[in-house]
Amino acid sequence: MKTVDIGKEFYHRLANRDEYQGDGKYTAVDFRSKYLSELDNSEAWSKTGVFIVLDFQNVKTIGPSFANEAFAHFMRYTNTNPERFLDKVKFINISDVHRLIIKEELESGFKGS
Amino acid sequence: MNKRIAAAIALVIVLLLYFYLSPVYFQGVRIFQPRHFNLDGARNYYTVLSSFIALLGIILGFLYYNHKLEIDKRAGEQEEKRQNLNYLIKELDKYDDLVDEIIHFRPSNPIELDRIREKISRSYEKITTMLMHKTKLFGFNDKDAQAILRVHSFVEQNAILMQKRFEDLTKIELLSVKSSYVDLIQEARKACFEKIC
Numbered sequence: 608m609k610t611v612d613i614g615k616e617f618y619h620r621l622a623n624r625d626e627y628q629g630d631g632k633y634t635a636v637d638f639r640s641k642y643l644s645e646l647d648n649s650e651a652w653s654k655t656g657v658f659i660v661l662d663f664q665n666v667k668t669i670g671p672s673f674a675n676e677a678f679a680h681f682m683r684y685t686n687t688n689p690e691r692f693l694d695k696v697k698f699i700n701i702s703d704v705h706r707l708i709i710k711e712e713l714e715s716g717f718k719g720s
Numbered sequence: 721m722n723k724r725i726a727a728a729i730a731l732v733i734v735l736l737l738y739f740y741l742s743p744v745y746f747q748g749v750r751i752f753q754p755r756h757f758n759l760d761g762a763r764n765y766y767t768v769l770s771s772f773i774a775l776l777g778i779i780l781g782f783l784y785y786n787h788k789l790e791i792d793k794r795a796g797e798q799e800e801k802r803q804n805l806n807y808l809i810k811e812l813d814k815y816d817d818l819v820d821e822i823i824h825f826r827p828s829n830p831i832e833l834d835r836i837r838e839k840i841s842r843s844y845e846k847i848t849t850m851l852m853h854k855t856k857l858f859g860f861n862d863k864d865a866q867a868i869l870r871v872h873s874f875v876e877q878n879a880i881l882m883q884k885r886f887e888d889l890t891k892i893e894l895l896s897v898k899s900s901y902v903d904l905i906q907e908a909r910k911a912c913f914e915k916i917c
Contacts, residue, residue: 671873704851718877
């Protein structure tokens with residue numbers, strides 16, 4: 608189980624879904640491929656236990672598009688159950704509002720292509 | 721709380737009346753009734769009673785003062801929350817005006833459309849910064865905050881509103897998102913107004 612300080616190791620403003628949004632940099636697609644690619648299969652979700660801890664202490668902002676692409680993407684493996692996702696991916700040092708933004712995207716489902 | 725205070729005051733008045741009047745007018749509870757006494761005895765009795773009443777008055781005054789401080793503090797906090805909520809509502813109105821500009825196809829060129837979209841994003845960031853202290857500033861719970869966040873979740877991820885090129889936008893398409901958007905912004909405003917009232 609690894610811990611990633613997202614703000615330092617990736618970027619402090621998590622805004623873009625993909626290369627077509629905003630300035631196309633530091634996208635959720637990049638983030639997912641860099642840190643969560645091992646979860647992108649059904650087998651990973653049959654195992655119990657925390658896979659990764661995401662530290663939000665240096666994250667200034669997260670947009671709904673980013674949260675949706677980075678995290679709601681995995682609802683396909685959890686039977687649209689956000690709790691199963693949160694059992695595997697832990698968020699620490701995260702503000703209430705950031706937590707709620709992620710929660711909203713997990714509950715509303717994946718909207719990307 | 722007011723009923724309890726009123727009941728306590730009524731009880732104290734009844735007890736005081738009893739202790740003042742019982743030596744003179746009626747037979748009270750035997751254990752509390754002073755013996756019949758002469759003028760000096762009566763003077764001593766009422767002197768002690770008056771001192772006791774003065775002390776009781778000081779204690780009640782102190783309790784009243786503390787209670788009033790508590791009420792004033794709560795009223796002050798409520799007023800502060802109301803002002804904060806007014807500020808949030810103004811920002812939501814500003815956000816709504818910007819989205820409305822796009823829905824009703826008011827931008828006259830791509831640059832203006834981009835400018836409005838950028839303003840929407842900035843306005844959202846201001847709102848989320850305020851929501852970071854949602855409980856202290858507004859008395860919001862998670863459900864209230866989510867009602868507000870849901871608006872931008874819809875807007876930001878709506879390709880018609882935030883991504884499509886100016887040349888590809890049509891009035892019909894833009895108006896098609898209006899109904900869903902209006903429902904969400906109304907829920908957000910409701911969350912705010914419920915806290916003001």
